[in-house]
Amino acid sequence: xxxxxxxxxxxxxxxxxxxxxxxxxxxxxxxxxxxxxxxxxxxxxxxxxxxxxxxxxxxxxxxxxxxxxxxxxxxxxxxxxxxxxxxxxxxxxxxxxxxxxxxxxxxxxxxxxxxxxxxxxxxxxxxxxxxxxxxxxxxxxxxxxxxxxxxxxxxxxxxxxxxxxxxxxxxxxxxxxxxxxxxxxxxxxxxxxxxxxxxxxxxxxxxxxxxxxxxxxxxxxxxxxxxxxxxxxxxxxxxxxxxxxxxxxxxxxxxxxxxxxxxxxxxxxxxxxxxxxxxxxxxxxxxxxxxxxxxxxxxxxxxxxxxxxxxxxxxxxxxx
Amino acid sequence: xxxxxxxxxxxxxxxxxxxxxxxxxxxxxxxxxxxxxxxxxxxxxxxxxxxxxxxxxxxxxxxxxxxxxxxxxxxxxxxxxxxxxxxxxxxxxxxxxxxxxxxxxxxxxxxxxxxxxxxxxxxxxxxxxxxxxxxxxxxxxxxxxxxxxxxxxxxxxxxxxxxxxxxxxxxxxxxxxxxxxxxxxxxxxxxxxxxxxxxxxxxxxxxxxxxxxxxxxxxxxxxxxxxxxxxxxxxxxxxxxxxxxxxxxxxxxxxxxxxxxxxxxxxxxxxxxxxxxxxxxxxxxxxxxxxxxxxxxxxxxxxxxxxxxxxxxxxxxxxx
Numbered sequence: 297x298x299x300x301x302x303x304x305x306x307x308x309x310x311x312x313x314x315x316x317x318x319x320x321x322x323x324x325x326x327x328x329x330x331x332x333x334x335x336x337x338x339x340x341x342x343x344x345x346x347x348x349x350x351x352x353x354x355x356x357x358x359x360x361x362x363x364x365x366x367x368x369x370x371x372x373x374x375x376x377x378x379x380x381x382x383x384x385x386x387x388x389x390x391x392x393x394x395x396x397x398x399x400x401x402x403x404x405x406x407x408x409x410x411x412x413x414x415x416x417x418x419x420x421x422x423x424x425x426x427x428x429x430x431x432x433x434x435x436x437x438x439x440x441x442x443x444x445x446x447x448x449x450x451x452x453x454x455x456x457x458x459x460x461x462x463x464x465x466x467x468x469x470x471x472x473x474x475x476x477x478x479x480x481x482x483x484x485x486x487x488x489x490x491x492x493x494x495x496x497x498x499x500x501x502x503x504x505x506x507x508x509x510x511x512x513x514x515x516x517x518x519x520x521x522x523x524x525x526x527x528x529x530x531x532x533x534x535x536x537x538x539x540x541x542x543x544x545x546x547x548x549x550x551x552x553x554x555x556x557x558x559x560x561x562x563x564x565x566x567x568x569x570x571x572x573x574x575x576x577x578x579x580x581x582x583x584x585x586x587x588x589x590x591x592x593x594x595x596x597x598x599x600x601x602x603x604x605x606x607x608x609x610x611x612x613x614x615x616x
Numbered sequence: 617x618x619x620x621x622x623x624x625x626x627x628x629x630x631x632x633x634x635x636x637x638x639x640x641x642x643x644x645x646x647x648x649x650x651x652x653x654x655x656x657x658x659x660x661x662x663x664x665x666x667x668x669x670x671x672x673x674x675x676x677x678x679x680x681x682x683x684x685x686x687x688x689x690x691x692x693x694x695x696x697x698x699x700x701x702x703x704x705x706x707x708x709x710x711x712x713x714x715x716x717x718x719x720x721x722x723x724x725x726x727x728x729x730x731x732x733x734x735x736x737x738x739x740x741x742x743x744x745x746x747x748x749x750x751x752x753x754x755x756x757x758x759x760x761x762x763x764x765x766x767x768x769x770x771x772x773x774x775x776x777x778x779x780x781x782x783x784x785x786x787x788x789x790x791x792x793x794x795x796x797x798x799x800x801x802x803x804x805x806x807x808x809x810x811x812x813x814x815x816x817x818x819x820x821x822x823x824x825x826x827x828x829x830x831x832x833x834x835x836x837x838x839x840x841x842x843x844x845x846x847x848x849x850x851x852x853x854x855x856x857x858x859x860x861x862x863x864x865x866x867x868x869x870x871x872x873x874x875x876x877x878x879x880x881x882x883x884x885x886x887x888x889x890x891x892x893x894x895x896x897x898x899x900x901x902x903x904x905x906x907x908x909x910x911x912x913x914x915x916x917x918x919x920x921x922x923x924x925x926x927x928x929x930x931x932x933x934x935x936x
Contacts, residue, residue: 511831511928514935525931528924600920604848608831608928611845615834 297477298323298371300400302388303378304331304354306433307405309441311376311481313340316350318481321371324354327383332356334438343436345443346482361391374401374425374469374477381410381583389414396420401469403427403451408499410587412454413594423469426454428494431483448484451475452491496545497554500536502584504529504555506569507605510579511612513570517563520556529555531601539588542595573612581609617797618643618691620720622708623698624651624674626753627725629761631696631801633660636670638801641691644674647703652676654758663756664763666802681711694721694745694789694797701730701903709734716740721789723747723771728819730907732774733914743789746774748814751803768804771795772811816865817874820856822904824849824875826889827925830899831932833890837883840876849875851921859908862915893932901929 297320301312304326316322324340326332335354342348375395379388384406392415396402403425404411415424432445451474471487478485488494508528509519520526533555537547572579585606592599617640621632624646636642644660646652655674662668695715699708704726712735716722723745724731735744752765771794791807798805808814828848829839840846853875857867892899905926912919 508928508931512931512935518935522931522934524927524934528927528931531924601924604851604921604924607844607848608828611828611832611842611848614842614844615832615838 297321297473298373299477300325300360300373300375300395301352301378302357302360302375302392303327303380303383303405304335304438305378305380306435306441307429307431308376308378309340309435309439310342310346310431310433310443311378311405311478311483312352313342313348313350313441314346314481314483315376315477316340316352317348320477320481322350322352324352325360326354326356327379329356329359331438332359338439341440343440343442345446357388357391372399374403374474377402377404377406377411379406380580381406381408381587382578382580384411384414386414393417393420396423399423401425401474403474405429407495407502408583408587409495409591410583413590422453424454425451425469425471425474426491426495427451428488428491428498429483446484448486449478450486450488450491450494451478452488452494454492454495492543492545493547496536496540496543496547497551499584499587500533500540500547500551501555501558502580503536503588503602504532505559506567506579507581507585507609508532509567510569510573511605511608513574515563515570516559516565516567520559528601528605532605535599535602536588539592539595539597539599542597543591569609573609578613579609581606581613585609617641617793618693619797620645620680620693620695621672621698622677622680622695622712623647623700623703623725624655624758625698625700626755626761627749627751628696628698629660629755629759630662630666630751630753630763631698631725631798631803632672633662633668633670633761634666634801634803635797636660636672637668640797640801642670642672643680644672645680646674646676647699649676649679651758652679658759661760662763663760665766666763677708677711692719694723694794697722697724697726697731699726700900701726701728701907702898702900704731704734706734713737713740716743719743721745721794723794725749727815727822728903728907729815729911730903733910742773744774745771745789745791745794746811746815747771748808748811748818766804768806769798770806770808770811770814771798772808772814774812774815812863812865813867816856816860816863816867817871819904819907820853820860820867820871821875821878822900823856823908823922824852825879826887826899827901827905827929828852829887830889830893831925831928833894835883835890836879836885836887840879848921848925852925855919855922856908859912859915859917859919862917863911889929893929898933899929901926901933905929 300323302325312324332354339349339351397419401423405427429449430447434442475485540547569579620643621628622645632644652674659669659671717739721743725747749769750767754762795805860867889899
């Protein structure tokens with residue numbers, strides 16, 4: 297079994313190194329040739345919760361398209377996708393689709409839902425697995441990563457087509473195989489029958505809290521404290537819930553309580569979006585609210601509150 | 617003819633003093649007894665474009681309800697309403713309605729449309745005149761005001777009921793009389809047949825520009841510069857235009873050009889709403905966007921973009 301880890305960020309490095317150290321055949325695909333060279337030369341060093349150095353052959357993405365496909369086509373493999381939504385290009389999407397059409401499984405560690413449609417093809421769909429992880433990692437250099445917190449990882453099949461209800465397809469890539477492989481590498485992995493619910497929950501929590509805290513420039517805990525921002529949170533929640541329903545995902549009322557709970561638990565935190573806006577950086581708005589709005593547009597649904605905060609954040613990015 | 621000037625702010629003091637100096641019988645109604653006492657003692661001093669001191673009898677609002685009505689009921693009079701929307705209480709509204717029902721004309725210098733419905737009664741409607749002024753004034757003390765810029769004043773009848781098309785009623789108070797009286801006091805006054813268009817234009821210009829500049833914390837000129845904020849401006853404009861139509865007011869496309877022109881002409885200005893938010897003060901959001909939303913609710917219309925920026929400004933006021 298070959299595991300092709302796509303993405304040399306914190307999670308990509310962590311998973312690649314731990315899989316390789318457990319004896320799995322791993323290839324790392326990075327964005328830059330510079331990083332591929334560094335990893336080929338020094339291996340990947342992990343510190344913190346895990347302490348190890350693993351040799352991992354690496355190559356940069358444009359080279360991977362020809363390089364990996366020809367050499368490793370025959371071997372059973374899955375791709376562990378660990379790039380940010382913002383780095384998810386059309387070029388990468390077609391590479392992944394063609395890999396899946398050739399039989400490779402795809403396990404996506406990406407947050408959000410922006411990639412689901414881009415990867416949706418009749419043939420590829422049964423090969424798509426979505427993962428949600430709470431493993432904590434921070435990249436220290438091209439080839440070094442800190443394992444900052446031990447978490448859990450849930451994996452499950454998603455249905456990628458907007459209009460199609462969830463059906464039980466026989467997956468070509470076995471969830472059990474992926475689970476065993478990741479377990480062997482030391483990760484706590486659970487198979488989930490409702491992975492989409494987990495993804496949607498995480499997405500809606502972010503979509504409700506992050507843009508508002510960024511626009512109002514307040515820490516998370518302040519958000520539910522005024523009646524007007526609470527009302528905005530509720531509108532964002534309800535628009536998101538209605539959208540999820542068009543995708544055959546039921547969002548329970550308990551997620552609303554969870555959102556309020558997240559604000560309480562992270563009361564003094566300034567969301568990453570607020571930090572980005574304050575520092576004049578680009579935010580993750582495309583991956584979070586942008587992904588919802590793209591879904592809504594395809595579903596012919598209007599999400600005016602999300603649309604307004606999305607435009608405000610985009611405008612703030614540009615004038616910041 | 618008695619002119620009762622209600623409101624001791626910059627415009628109230630300016631109009632009261634100039635009317636009194638021109639020989640008109642004027643009474644000033646202030647919010648505080650303190651101000652009434654100061655005016656009774658010192659008169660009103662105007663400096664700048666106009667230099668004069670005028671004796672004007674003044675009394676505080678709660679006293680005016682009994683005081684003025686009994687003494688001056690018999691005389692033909694009009695009320696010049698010069699209080700801010702935020703100071704427009706239910707108590708003041710019923711005083712004005714009962715004055716109108718007794719035959720007094722009402723000339724409102726207020727911006728916005730929030731007061732129209734509050735003053736709407738079958739009997740009072742024909743007595744209502746709306747004014748738009750570009751006279752510039754700044755209050756210096758309880759009894760002193762600077763006339764900072766000479767402008768023009770337009771007056772006209774409004775139809776106050778949402779569902780009723782504009783009909784030509786025979787006004788009980790003559791526009792010509794009001795015009796002559798104000799002209800005599802040195803104001804350039806025009807009678808307008810489309811005063812509502814002027815009011816709506818001014819209101820929509822403010823509703824499109826002010827909340828967005830406050831939320832994005834940018835000067836007016838930056839607003840149309842990014843595609844996302846331009847799109848938000850357009851949405852606010854279109855929602856406002858659609859609302860105006862339900863009120864039988866046609867907003868021309870040329871107002872959109874005018875809004876962009878205002879941004880250009882005031883490019884380096886920070887809107888008063890931005891200044892208020894930055895200083896942690898209450899803003900005029902209730903009088904501007906709040907007034908539109910109240911109209912929309914009564915018309916059964918949804919204005920989601922205005923609603924979202926309204927809530928954001930209110931939340932920003934509270935957490936500022």
